[in-house]
Amino acid sequence: MVDLVRDxxxxxxxxxxxxxxxxxMDGNGRWAKSRGLPRTEGHxxxxxxxxxxxxxxxxxxxxxxxxxxxxxxxxxxxxAEVRMLMRILDLFLDRELxxxxxxxxxxxxxxxxxxxxxxxxxxxxxxxxxTEHNTRITxxxxxxxxxxxxxxxxxxxxxxxxxxxxxxxxxxxSAYIYTAGLPDPDLIIxxxxxxxxxxxxxxxxxxxxxxxxxTYWPDFGAxxxxxxxxxxxxxxxxxxxxxxxxxxEAG
Numbered sequence: 001m002v003d004l005v006r007d008x009x010x011x012x013x014x015x016x017x018x019x020x021x022x023x024x025m026d027g028n029g030r031w032a033k034s035r036g037l038p039r040t041e042g043h044x045x046x047x048x049x050x051x052x053x054x055x056x057x058x059x060x061x062x063x064x065x066x067x068x069x070x071x072x073x074x075x076x077x078x079x080a081e082v083r084m085l086m087r088i089l090d091l092f093l094d095r096e097l098x099x100x101x102x103x104x105x106x107x108x109x110x111x112x113x114x115x116x117x118x119x120x121x122x123x124x125x126x127x128x129x130x131t132e133h134n135t136r137i138t139x140x141x142x143x144x145x146x147x148x149x150x151x152x153x154x155x156x157x158x159x160x161x162x163x164x165x166x167x168x169x170x171x172x173x174s175a176y177i178y179t180a181g182l183p184d185p186d187l188i189i190x191x192x193x194x195x196x197x198x199x200x201x202x203x204x205x206x207x208x209x210x211x212x213x214x215t216y217w218p219d220f221g222a223x224x225x226x227x228x229x230x231x232x233x234x235x236x237x238x239x240x241x242x243x244x245x246x247x248x249e250a251g
Contacts, residue, residue, distance in 0.1 A: 016233045018186030021057060022066035022140075022208070024200055025050075027192030027216030034216075040084050045218035047088050051096075054105070056222035057137060060229060064138045066110070066185060068200050072146035075115065086117060089143070093123040097130065104136025110178040111145035112153070140179070147202035150177050179204055187232045189225075191217040209235050 025046060032042030050067065057065045070085060077085075100107065107127045116124075124143070154176035158168060161176075174180065184204040188197075193214035197205065211228045213220065 014233075015060075015229055017061040017229060018209075018232055019062070020064040020066070020183050020185045020187075021062050021228075022068070022185040022188045022201055022205070023053070024068045024188070024190040024194075024198060025217040025220075026190060026194055028218060030192060031216035031218045039081065042218060043085060043088055047092055049218050049220065050092075052221055053225060054137070054139065056225045059222070060225065062137065064140065064182060064185075066140035066142060066179075066201070068145070068198070069141050069143045070111075070145070071142075071199060072111075072144060072149055073199065086120060090117075090120055090123065093120070093127060097123075097127050100127075100139070101131050101134065104134045105131060106134040106136075106138045107131045108138060108140045108182075110140050110142040110150075112149070113144065116144055138182070140182070142178075142200065145178070145200075147197075147199045151203055153177075173203065177203055184208065186237075187211060187228065189213070189228050191215055191220045207237070207239055209237065 028042035028046040029039045030042075031045065032039050054065060069089070074085070075082060107130075109124050109128060113121045113124075124141075151173070154173055157176045158172060163172065179201075184206070185201060185208045187210075188201065188205055188208045189211045190196075191213055193212065195212055197210075201208070209232055211231055213224060213228070215224050
């Protein structure tokens with residue numbers, strides 16, 4: 001793992017750096033196909049790219065990075081590809097965990113463990129426990145994750161807690177979803193040129209800024225991330241207010 005322990009560069013101080021960036025890491029298969037390579041190589045390169053982006057986020061000053069690693073719908077892919085994806089995750093945890101820990105990365109899991117191999121589930125639990133007190137950057141891994149399932153799970157938990165319907169607010173739901181205790185993503189990036197959210201952070205992303213790039217995930221490096229942050233800095237986030245109101249608050 002490339003060393004993450006660096007100070008954020010002064011070159012980007014003029015940017016409005018989002019505290020929380022989420023990425024739909026798309027295009028591994030198409031990246032491989034365009035090079036005449038098997039899909040497995042695309043997914044392997046995609047896994048390798050996470051190192052570069054995690055380091056770039058630290059250097060840019062991003063505090064939280066959420067990645068869409070495996071959706072609840074991905075179980076519908078060919079069985080051989082699913083096994084391969086699980087193997088890549090398994091190897092990633094074996095190879096990278098201790099270096100991530102040494103570099104101050106806090107790992108959180110978004111999703112559930114239904115259908116997940118018990119060995120991988122134990123490794124995920126180990127990663128969460130080992131890195132619990134790290135503070136350099138939080139890495140949320142959305143694995144076996146679906147936005148609709150997340151909301152259904154939250155509703156069930158609220159009912160089980162005995163909370164009365166009239167007492168349920170947006171804050172209540174936010175306290176029972178997988179990202180409880182974390183700010184919503186400021187910026188959601190999707191690679192490969194697709195223009196859909198694919199059941200990702202559909203509650204949390206209500207007021208996120210979205211950025212789509214035609215670049216496939218394995219090629220989405222530090223320069224591409226910086227382009228997204230520059231674009232984010234040029235956006236006006238109104239949250240339902242007018243420009244005049246926002247300018248008045250700033251003044």
